[in-house]
Amino acid sequence: MKRNPREANQIDEHVGSRVRLRRQLLKMSQEKLGEELGVTFQQVQKYERGSNRIGASRLWSLSHVLDVPVTFFFDGLSAAKGGLAESDQSPIVYDFIQSPDGVALAQAFSRISDSKVRRRILDLVRTLADENAVDSE
Known part of the structure; x- marks a missing residue:
C-alpha cells in the first residue's frame, strides 16, 4: 500500500518534539x-x-515565539541514504530531555557556572548509574 505523501512522518515527529522541548525549557504552556x-x-x-x-x-x-533559529527544529537529524535519520544517541537524549525530570535537571545543571562542580556532578551521576546497574543484576 502506497503511503500518503501529505501524511505526517518521522521528521514531523522530530520537529514536534523539538517544539515541545523548547516550549518546556521556556516554561511556556501549550495554551500560551x-x-x-x-x-x-x-x-x-x-x-x-x-x-x-x-x-x-x-x-x-515558532522560531520567533520560541526565540530559536529555524534550524533548531531540525537539530539531531542527519542526512542518510534514502532519507533522513536521527543520530545514534538522539532517542536516548530526546526521551530524557522531554521528561519532566530531564527538563528540570537540564535547567538546574545549566545554572551551575563552575566547570569543576559540573564535572563532579557528572562523575556522581555516572557512579550512581554504575551502582544501580550492579544492583539490578
Missing part, C-alpha cells in the same frame, strides 16, 4: 504558545506529537 501563534492548544498538541505537519510559515513563527 497557541495564543502567540493564533491557534488552539489542541493544535499545539498535534504539532508536538507530530500528528499534524508544521508548515513553513508556522515554523518561522
Whole structure:
C-alpha cells in the first residue's frame, strides 16, 4: 500500500518534539504558545506529537515565539541514504530531555557556572548509574 505523501512522518515527529522541548525549557504552556501563534492548544498538541505537519510559515513563527533559529527544529537529524535519520544517541537524549525530570535537571545543571562542580556532578551521576546497574543484576 502506497503511503500518503501529505501524511505526517518521522521528521514531523522530530520537529514536534523539538517544539515541545523548547516550549518546556521556556516554561511556556501549550495554551500560551497557541495564543502567540493564533491557534488552539489542541493544535499545539498535534504539532508536538507530530500528528499534524508544521508548515513553513508556522515554523518561522515558532522560531520567533520560541526565540530559536529555524534550524533548531531540525537539530539531531542527519542526512542518510534514502532519507533522513536521527543520530545514534538522539532517542536516548530526546526521551530524557522531554521528561519532566530531564527538563528540570537540564535547567538546574545549566545554572551551575563552575566547570569543576559540573564535572563532579557528572562523575556522581555516572557512579550512581554504575551502582544501580550492579544492583539490578
